[in-house]
Amino acid sequence: MARIVNEAAHTARRNAILDVAQQAIITKGYEQMAIADLLSELRISSGAFYHYFDSKPALLMALVERLGKQIDQRLLPIVQDPTLNALDKLQRFFSALDQWKLSHKRLVFAYMRIWYADDNAIFRHKLYASKVQRLTPELEEIIRQGIQEDVFHTPYPEQTARMILSLFEDIGYATVELLLTEEHTPDDLPQLERITSATTDAIERLLGAPEHCLQRPWHEEISPWLVSPTEQQEEQVL
Incomplete structure (x- = not known):
């Protein structure tokens, strides 16, 4: 049961990062989108981000x-x-x-x-x-x-x-x-x-x-x- 909960939390966190990044691409553009801005909006550490995406x-x-x-x-x-x-x-x-x-x-x-x-x-x-x-x-x-x-x-x-x-x-x-x-x-x-x-x-x-x-x-x-x-x-x- 704990594994299912962890997988759900993992998917939810990953999708939250994707949602914020997608909105940033729409409003700012990909080149202007900064990882630091995503971290600030999501209130997560760089380590948490790079756990899901390496670049x-x-x-x-x-x-x-x-x-x-x-x-x-x-x-x-x-x-x-x-x-x-x-x-x-x-x-x-x-x-x-x-x-x-x-x-x-x-x-x-x-x-x-x-x-x-x-x-x-x-x-x-x-x-x-x-x-x-x-x-x-x-x-x-x-x-x-x-x-x-x-x-x-x-x-x-x-x-x-x-x-x-x-x-x-x-x-x-x-x-x-x-x-x-x-x-x-x-x-x-x-x-x-x-x-x-x-x-x-x-x-x-x-x-x-x-x-x-x-x-x-x-x-x-x-x-x-x-x-x-x-x-x-x-x-x-x-």
């Missing part, structure tokens, strides 16, 4: 892994739903990802600044490898179901799943510069719509899926991203 990058990686688990909790019920066909699952899979990102917009913008910074290439690679390892089996399961239902036509379900994730990685690179630019132009939204439509078209071709089966009216889904969290807060205040 600032390790803390960041733990935050990303926790986010991954939270996203999985949204995606797994879709993948495992026996009432959905493969095409519905794939559409809901992508939609759930988009909805999660939009509902955590400030956090996503904060992490974008970390992930795509020039000096964070190693972290970016680790993050991508973790994402591939976590999401490939889920996408592969949907693709195999689609092959059985004769809606997807590919002899390489696992490799197709990995290539789809590669396309999402590429669209991240293609859009991050636009999203992180302080000043937007009227051409940004059509450009993002073209990028998204092209990526969706590529995914349909990889799957051997019916044409336009994954296309959606992107305008309403993309336009909220062109308002930065700071600008959105200012609009709400006004």
Whole structure:
């Protein structure tokens, strides 16, 4: 019984550190986040902190892994739903990802600044490898179901799943510069719509899926991203 209590206390303390660090990343940015400030807010010693995380990058990686688990909790019920066909699952899979990102917009913008910074290439690679390892089996399961239902036509379900994730990685690179630019132009939204439509078209071709089966009216889904969290807060205040 004591062991269970200790494990619960350990998990609670670890999550408390992650919660404070995540809020600091949102409000200050990762580079400006100081371990000393976290210790002060949490009222713990440096020894207590380093018992859980041996470095600032390790803390960041733990935050990303926790986010991954939270996203999985949204995606797994879709993948495992026996009432959905493969095409519905794939559409809901992508939609759930988009909805999660939009509902955590400030956090996503904060992490974008970390992930795509020039000096964070190693972290970016680790993050991508973790994402591939976590999401490939889920996408592969949907693709195999689609092959059985004769809606997807590919002899390489696992490799197709990995290539789809590669396309999402590429669209991240293609859009991050636009999203992180302080000043937007009227051409940004059509450009993002073209990028998204092209990526969706590529995914349909990889799957051997019916044409336009994954296309959606992107305008309403993309336009909220062109308002930065700071600008959105200012609009709400006004």
